[in-house]
Amino acid sequence: MLFTSTIRVASRRVASNSRRLLSSSATKTASSQDAARKLAPYFAAATVAFGATQLSVNKNISQAEKPVDSDCQALLEQNSSKFAQYWPRNILILFGPPGAGKGTHGPKVEELLGIPQLSTGDMLRAAVAAQTEVGKKAQAVMKAGGLVSDDIVVGIIRDRIKEEDCKLGFILDGFPRTLAQAKALDTMLAEEGARVTKVVELHVPDEVLEERICGRWIHKKSGRSYHVKYAPPKSMEKDSDGKPKPETMLDDETNEPLIQRPDDTATALVKRLSSYHGETVPILEHYNPNGIVKQVNANQGMTGVWKEVLGALSR
Numbered sequence: 578m579l580f581t582s583t584i585r586v587a588s589r590r591v592a593s594n595s596r597r598l599l600s601s602s603a604t605k606t607a608s609s610q611d612a613a614r615k616l617a618p619y620f621a622a623a624t625v626a627f628g629a630t631q632l633s634v635n636k637n638i639s640q641a642e643k644p645v646d647s648d649c650q651a652l653l654e655q656n657s658s659k660f661a662q663y664w665p666r667n668i669l670i671l672f673g674p675p676g677a678g679k680g681t682h683g684p685k686v687e688e689l690l691g692i693p694q695l696s697t698g699d700m701l702r703a704a705v706a707a708q709t710e711v712g713k714k715a716q717a718v719m720k721a722g723g724l725v726s727d728d729i730v731v732g733i734i735r736d737r738i739k740e741e742d743c744k745l746g747f748i749l750d751g752f753p754r755t756l757a758q759a760k761a762l763d764t765m766l767a768e769e770g771a772r773v774t775k776v777v778e779l780h781v782p783d784e785v786l787e788e789r790i791c792g793r794w795i796h797k798k799s800g801r802s803y804h805v806k807y808a809p810p811k812s813m814e815k816d817s818d819g820k821p822k823p824e825t826m827l828d829d830e831t832n833e834p835l836i837q838r839p840d841d842t843a844t845a846l847v848k849r850l851s852s853y854h855g856e857t858v859p860i861l862e863h864y865n866p867n868g869i870v871k872q873v874n875a876n877q878g879m880t881g882v883w884k885e886v887l888g889a890l891s892r
């Protein structure tokens with residue numbers, strides 16, 4: 578539990594988005610808003626369990642915005658506690674090389690299903706920023722594009738999935754990254770009768786990734802990700818060579834400066850891709866016999882990728 582609070586903040590991006598959207602209705606009483614907010618993940622979980630995994634965000638919101646009468650609320654609470662007590666958790670792995678789109682599509686899956694996205698990369702970056710013991714150990718390795726030790730990341734995940742918001746399931750992004758991590762995950766899940774439910778592999782050829790990684794800019798606080806070509810911030814201006822002027826790279830929502838990750842360089846990417854192919858890809862073979870690995874063509878526009886991700890998540 579060395580840096581649980583940092584990890585909580587770092588849970589990739591927008592669990593708060595659905596909460597923000599849910600709380601926007603001015604027509605409800607505070608108590609029904611609270612009830613709706615508490616119950617929203619269970620609507621999603623129940624829907625998933627009964628096979629309608631293509632629940633849209635809008636549908637999710639409109640369900641939650643319906644007034645929740647006391648009978649209905651009691652029934653939902655009863656069902657949600659049944660899920661929490663008896664149903665195995667939904668555990669998804671978003672799999673893919675650096676720049677495949679895990680951070681782009683993960684928050685949308687999070688919003689769709691109402692379960693949190695846990696990014697070991699974000700957690701480690703938060704630890705580096707806070708200069709915790711783990712952060713100090715991870716800093717240089719990460720900058721060079723290497724892998725942090727299995728012990729550290731397994732420990733982080735072990736602690737994080739015990740948190741309340743993971744009760745009905747979670748989305749793993751960037752974990753497991755080695756066979757040893759996959760086996761450690763299987764063991765910790767087996768202890769509670771659960772196992773990995775689905776692995777969604779975002780498949781992109783290596784040659785596409787350098788442009789994606791080297792063109793990425795990030796808003797550090799929120800994790801919002803931009804790309805100079807594919808998803809530029811509104812404020813971006815280019816110099817006479819056609820390169821973005823760094824001072825004009827600002828977050829669309831807060832107008833705060835964007836940054837580039839220290840490992841988002843062509844040199845570090847070579848190492849990141851080498852460990853992806855050498856150590857991470859064998860994990861697909863590990864889960865393949867369970868029939869849970871679904872491949873998505875992530876070498877297309879973001880709308881097309883998202884459509885395929887929805888297909889992969891469906892039963």
Ligand code: AP5
Pocket residue numbers: 673674675676677678679680681682696697698699701718719720722723724725726727730750751752753754758789790792793794802803804807808840849875876877878879882
């Ligand atoms: P981590 O943060 O996990 O990095 P990564 O796996 O290299 O993944 P990225 O975040 O770079 O890629 P992404 O798939 O999220 O891409 P995005 O959606 O932003 O890990 C960082 C480091 O932490 C590791 O190197 C390691 O040191 C350490 N670490 C983490 N977990 C570890 C573990 N389990 N064990 C050991 N060490 C660990 O997309 C990239 C860009 O492309 C964006 O700008 C986006 O706008 C753009 N884009 C996305 N999709 C498209 C599209 N379809 N078309 C055009 N552009 C697109």
